Amino acid sequence: MRFSFGSDNSVEKALKQAEKYAQQGKLDNAIDEYGKVLDANPHDRNVLNTVGDLCVRAGRNDEAGRYFVRVAERYESEGAIQSAIAVYKKIVKLDGTGPDLTIKLADMLRKVGHISDARVQYMAAVEAFKNSGDESRALTIQQRIADLDPENVSLRLELAEAYRAGGLQKEAYNAFVQAGQELQRRGRADESFEAFSKALEMRPDSKIAINALADGYAQQGRLVEALRMIDGLLTKNAEDPDLLAILGRTYLNAGMLDEAEETFGKLLRIDATRVDAMLEVSRACIEAKQFDRSMAIVDRSVDALLATGAKKKLTAVLKEILRRDRNNIGALRRLADIYTRVDERRNLVATLNSLIEVANRQGRKDVATESLKRLMDVEPDAALGEIAKPAAASTAPAAPAPETNFPEGFESGPMLMEWARKVPSVQEYDTPEKATHQAESAGAMSEYSMELADDLVAEHPEFRAARIKLLEELVAGQPKYIVGRTKLKKLYVEAGMKDKAAAQCVELARLHEEQGETEKAREFIAEAYDLHPSVDDLSAQATGTPAVSEERVDLDEMFTLIEFNKYFDREWRRAIRDEKALGLVKLEIDAFNDYLDTYGLLSGDYCLERVAGALESELLRPGDLISSAGGGVFLVLLPDTPENAVSVVADRLRGRIEEMRIRHEASPVSDVVTVSLGAAAAVPDPKFSSDTLIVAADDALLQAKVDGGNRVVTAPLIMD
Numbered sequence: 037m038r039f040s041f042g043s044d045n046s047v048e049k050a051l052k053q054a055e056k057y058a059q060q061g062k063l064d065n066a067i068d069e070y071g072k073v074l075d076a077n078p079h080d081r082n083v084l085n086t087v088g089d090l091c092v093r094a095g096r097n098d099e100a101g102r103y104f105v106r107v108a109e110r111y112e113s114e115g116a117i118q119s120a121i122a123v124y125k126k127i128v129k130l131d132g133t134g135p136d137l138t139i140k141l142a143d144m145l146r147k148v149g150h151i152s153d154a155r156v157q158y159m160a161a162v163e164a165f166k167n168s169g170d171e172s173r174a175l176t177i178q179q180r181i182a183d184l185d186p187e188n189v190s191l192r193l194e195l196a197e198a199y200r201a202g203g204l205q206k207e208a209y210n211a212f213v214q215a216g217q218e219l220q221r222r223g224r225a226d227e228s229f230e231a232f233s234k235a236l237e238m239r240p241d242s243k244i245a246i247n248a249l250a251d252g253y254a255q256q257g258r259l260v261e262a263l264r265m266i267d268g269l270l271t272k273n274a275e276d277p278d279l280l281a282i283l284g285r286t287y288l289n290a291g292m293l294d295e296a297e298e299t300f301g302k303l304l305r306i307d308a309t310r311v312d313a314m315l316e317v318s319r320a321c322i323e324a325k326q327f328d329r330s331m332a333i334v335d336r337s338v339d340a341l342l343a344t345g346a347k348k349k350l351t352a353v354l355k356e357i358l359r360r361d362r363n364n365i366g367a368l369r370r371l372a373d374i375y376t377r378v379d380e381r382r383n384l385v386a387t388l389n390s391l392i393e394v395a396n397r398q399g400r401k402d403v404a405t406e407s408l409k410r411l412m413d414v415e416p417d418a419a420l421g422e423i424a425k426p427a428a429a430s431t432a433p434a435a436p437a438p439e440t441n442f443p444e445g446f447e448s449g450p451m452l453m454e455w456a457r458k459v460p461s462v463q464e465y466d467t468p469e470k471a472t473h474q475a476e477s478a479g480a481m482s483e484y485s486m487e488l489a490d491d492l493v494a495e496h497p498e499f500r501a502a503r504i505k506l507l508e509e510l511v512a513g514q515p516k517y518i519v520g521r522t523k524l525k526k527l528y529v530e531a532g533m534k535d536k537a538a539a540q541c542v543e544l545a546r547l548h549e550e551q552g553e554t555e556k557a558r559e560f561i562a563e564a565y566d567l568h569p570s571v572d573d574l575s576a577q578a579t580g581t582p583a584v585s586e587e588r589v590d591l592d593e594m595f596t597l598i599e600f601n602k603y604f605d606r607e608w609r610r611a612i613r614d615e616k617a618l619g620l621v622k623l624e625i626d627a628f629n630d631y632l633d634t635y636g637l638l639s640g641d642y643c644l645e646r647v648a649g650a651l652e653s654e655l656l657r658p659g660d661l662i663s664s665a666g667g668g669v670f671l672v673l674l675p676d677t678p679e680n681a682v683s684v685v686a687d688r689l690r691g692r693i694e695e696m697r698i699r700h701e702a703s704p705v706s707d708v709v710t711v712s713l714g715a716a717a718a719v720p721d722p723k724f725s726s727d728t729l730i731v732a733a734d735d736a737l738l739q740a741k742v743d744g745g746n747r748v749v750t751a752p753l754i755m756d
Contacts, residue, residue, distance in 0.1 A: 047076050063094040081110050085123075097130045101137065117148055128157070135164035139177065146742060149751070151184050151735060158184070171202060182211070183742060189218050193231065200238070209238035213629060216248060217667050225252060241269075243278045243637050244629060250282050254289035262286050277307045278636040284313060288320050296320065297333075311340040312641070318353050327357050331366050338374065346645075347378050348589065363394050365403060372410070384414055503527060518547055529567070538568035589648035591641075591664050600663035600671060607659075607675050608726040611718075618720060619674035619682035622733040623651075623689065623713040626745040628668030630702035631709070643698055643709060644668065650692045654685075679717040683750040686715040690748055710746035712737060717751075 054069035070087045074080065084107045091100035104127045111120035124141035142157035158181045165174035175198055182188065182195050196211030216231035229252045236245040246269065253262030266283045270276065280303040287296035300313040314337045321330035334353055341350050351374060357367040368391040375384035388411045395404035507524040511517065521544050528537035541564035549557040595603065604620075611618040625631070625647060632640040644664070651662050651670060661673040672689070674682055690713055698709035714737025718729045732751035740749040 047073055058090060063090050066090055067094065067096075079110055081107050084110070092130065101127050101130055105137070112144075117144060120144060121148070128160075135161040138164070142180075146180075146184065146739070149735060149739060151738070155181055155184055175199060175202060175204070175207070179207070179211075180742075184738065189215050189222075189227075192218070196231075196234070200234075205238050209235050209242070210629070212238065213242070213244055216245070220248065221666060225255065228252065242633065243282070244632055246279070247282050247285075247637055250286045251289070254286055259286070259290045275306050277303055277310060280306070281310065281313055281637060285316065288316055291320075291324075293317060293320055293324065293326075293329075308340065309344070311337050311344070312346065312349065315341070315349055315353055319356070322353070322356050322360070325360075327361060327364060328366070330357060331370060334370060338370075342374070342377060347374065350374055363398065365391065365394055365398065365400060368394060369403070372407070376410075381414060385411065388414070501531075504531065515543075516547060518544065521547070534567045538564040541567065589645055589652050591644060591648060594648065595661060595663040597663060597665055597671075600661065600673070603661055604673055605726055607673060608720055608729070611675070612720045612722055615719070616676050617678045617717050618729065619677035619679075619685070619715070619717045620729050620733045621672040621674065621682065621686045621689065621713055621715050622665075622730075622737045623670050623672070623686075623711045624737060624741065625668035626705045626710045626712055626741070627700070627703040631668075631700055634700075634702040640668075646696060646698060647693055647709070647711070650696055651689055654689055654692050677717065679750065682715045682717045683748060686713045686748045686750070689713065690746065694746065705745040712740035712745045713748045714738070714740055715748055715750040 050069050050072045054066045054073065057063075057066035057069060067087055067090050070083055070090070073083050074087070077083065084103050088100045088103035088107065091097070091103060104123055108120045108123040108127070111117075111123060121141065121144050124137065124144060128138050128141055138157050138161045142154045142161065145151075145154035145157060158177050162174045162177045162181070165171070165177065175195070178195050178198065182192050192211055192215040196208050196215060199205075199208035199211055212231050212235035216228045216235060219225075219228035219231060229249065232245045232248040232252070236242055236249065239245070246266070250262045250266060253259065253265070263283075263286065266279060266286065270279050270283070273279065280299055284296050284299040284303060287293075287299060297314075297317045300310075300317055303310050303313055314333050318330045318333040318337075321327070321333065330353065334350060338350060341347070351371060354367045354371045354374075357364055358371075361367070368387060372384060372387045372391060375381075375387055388407050391407045392404050392411065395401070395407060504524065504527050507520055507527065510520045511524055514520065521540050525537050525540035525544065528534070528540060541560045545557040545560035545564070548560065607618060610616075625643070628640070631643060635643075648662070648664065648670065651672065655662060655672065657675075659675045663671045663673075665671055672685075674685060677685070690711055693709060693711045694706070696709065699707070700709045701707060703710065714733045714735065716729050716732035716736055718732075720726075720729075736749040736751040740747050743749065
C-alpha cells in the first residue's frame with residue numbers, strides 16, 4: 037500500500053529501506069519502497085532510473101519501460117536530448133516494448149542529426165509492423181526513411197510501388213513524382229520517363245508529370261507522341277492554360293516557331309498574365325537568327341511585361357540580340373525606350389551613347405540626332421561630350437571632351453568611385469566594430485576634401501547639386517559608410533529633399549542597429565518620421581533599388597548548377613589557401629510540388645522568379661552567389677563567412693520570403709510560401725572535399741523539412 041509522506045524524514049527512511057531490500061536481493065520489496073519515495077517526488081530521475089533497473093532484474097520489462105520513459109521524458113523537457121536518447125536506447129533493448137518506442141528513439145536521433153542511426157531504428161519499426169501485419173503503419177515509417185535520404189531513388193520507387201499496391205493513390209503519386217524529379221536531375225532520362233508515366237497513371241491531370249513527359253518525348257525526338265498526349269488532354273479542356281503552355285514549349289523544342297507563336301497567342305487570349313510565354317518564342321527566334329521577328333514579339337509584349345515588373349527579361353532578350361549583332365539599331369532603340377520607361381538613368385545614358393555611335397557609323401543621321409536630343413535631356417554634360425566628338429569618317433584628331441570643373445577640394449566622380457572601390461567591404465570583417473573602423477579609416481582619405489566641400493557649399497549653394505551627386509555615388513559604392521550617409525542626409529535636408537533624407541535616416545538606423553547602437557537607431561527612425569510621415573517603403577529608396585517584393589529574377593540569367601559548382605570548387609580551394617570560413621545555404625520552397633499542382637506551372641515560374649529576386653536582394657556582398665538547383669531548390673554560397681553569420685543570413689532569407697506573402701493554400705506549413713533552409717560552414721582543410729559542405733547543408737535542410745518547414749537548421753561547424 038502506498039501513501040504520501042508528510043516529512044523529509046519519512047522519505048529518507050523509505051530510501052534506506054529500499055536500498056536495504058535491493059542489497060538483500062528482495063527486488064519486489066525494494067521496488068515497493070522506491071514507489072513510496074516517488075509518490076512524494078514523482079520527477080526524481082535517479083529514483084525513476086533505479087526502479088527501472090530493479091524492474092529489469094525482476095523480469096518486469098513492461099514496467100521497467102514505463103519508468104525509463106518517464107526518465108527520458110524528464111530529460112527531454114529539460115533540453116538534455118542526448119541523455120534522453122541514451123535512455124531510449126536502453127528501453128528499446130528490452131523485450132516487449134513495441135515499435136512505438138523505437139520510433140520515438142528514431143525521431144529523437146533524427147532531430148539531433150544522427151541520420152544513419154535514425155534510419156536503423158526506423159527500419160526496425162518497419163520490420164515490427166510488417167511482422168504484426170500492420171502494413172499501413174509500416175508504409176508510414178517507410179515514408180520517413182525515404183525523407184531521410186531524398187536522393188535514394190530506389191527506396192523512393194520501392195515506396196511508390198508499395199503505396200500503389202496498398203491503394204494509396206495520392207501517396208504513390210507523390211513518391212513517383214519525387215523519384216522522377218531526382219532521376220531527371222541525374223540525367224537518367226529513361227528511368228525518369230518511366231516514373232513520371234506511373235505518376236500520370238495515378239493522377240491523369242498532373243501538370244508536373246505532363247510537362248516532364250512532354251520534355252522527355254521532345255528530347256527523344258518523339259514529337260508525334262508528345263503532341264498526341266497533349267492534344268488528347270486538350271480535347272477535354274481546350275482552354276487549359278497550363279496545357280497550352282506545355283504545348284507551346286513542345287513546339288519550341290521541336291523548332292516549330294509558327295506553331296509555338298500561335299499556341300502562346302491563344303494562351304494570352306485566355307490568360308493575359310502569361311505574357312512571359314511570348315518571350316520564350318522571342319528567344320527561340322534569336323537562336324534562329326530571326327532578330328526582327330524577335331523584336332516584333334518584344335514590341336507586342338513590352339507593356340504587359342513592364343506592368344508585371346519583368347523588365348530584366350525584356351532587356352535580357354534585347355541584350356542577347358546585341359551580343360550577336362552589336363550594331364543592331366532596332367535593339368538599341370528598344371532598349372533605350374525601356375530604360376526611359378523604368379527611369380534607369382545610367383543605363384539609358386550608356387545605351388544612348390552606344391546608339392549615337394552605331395547610328396553615326398551606319399550613316400543614320402536621323403537616329404543619331406534624335407538620340408543626341410534625348411541624351412541632352414537626360415545628361416547635358418554627356419551630350420556635350422558627344423557633340424565634341426568628330427564625325428566617324430573624319431581623320432582629324434579627336435578633341436578632348438569637356439570635363440566637369442569642380443572647385444578645389446572636390447573629388448571628381450571617377451576619382452571618388454575609384455576610392456570607393458578600394459575601401460574594403462564591411463562584410464569582409466569578423467565584427468561590426470572592425471568593419472566600422474576599417475571603413476572610417478579608409479574614409480579619412482577623403483575627409484579633408486569633404487570638409488572643403490562643405491565650406492564651399494555653404495558659400496556657394498550652386499555647388500550643392502554636384503556635392504549630392506558625388507556623395508550618392510560614394511554611398512552606392514560603399515553602402516555601409518555611415519559618415520558618407522550622414523553627410524548625404526544633411527545635404528538632402530538642406531536641399532528640401534525630405535523623402536530622400538528620410539530614406540537615409542532609415543538606412544542609418546539599420547546600420548546602427550547592426551552595430552548594437554540601439555539608441556542611435558531610434559533617433560534616426562524618429563527623425564525619419566519627422567521628415568516624412570510615411571517611411572515604410574523608404575529603405576529601398578536609400579539604396580537606390582526597388583522594393584524586394586517587386587523584384588523578379590529571370591532564372592535563365594542565374595548561374596547554372598555546373599557554373600555554380602565550378603565557382604564553389606574555386607572558392608573552396610581559396611578558403612583552404614587563405615584559411616577562411618566558407619558558408620553554404622541550401623533552401624527549398626516548402627511543398628513546392630503542391631504549389632505547382634494547385635496554381636499551375638506558369639504560376640510556379642513566377643513564384644520562383646519572385647523568390648529568386650528576394651534572395652538576390654538580400655545578398656549584400658559581391659562574392660555571394662546564388663543558383664537555382666531546380667524543383668524550388670536554391671543554393672547560396674557565402675565566402676569568408678563564419679558559422680554564426682551563415683545562420684543569421686539564412687534566417688534573414690527565410691524571413692524575407694515569408695514577408696512576401698505569396699499565397700500557398702496547399703501548403704501544410706503556412707498559407708503563404710515559405711522555405712526550409714540548411715546552413716553549413718567550414719574552415720576547409722585539404723583532407724576534406726567540397727562535398728563535405730554540400731552534404732552538411734543537405735542534412736541540415738532535410739532536418740528543417742522534417743521539423744515542420746519554414747525554419748533554419750544549422751549543421752555543426754566543419755573544421756580540421
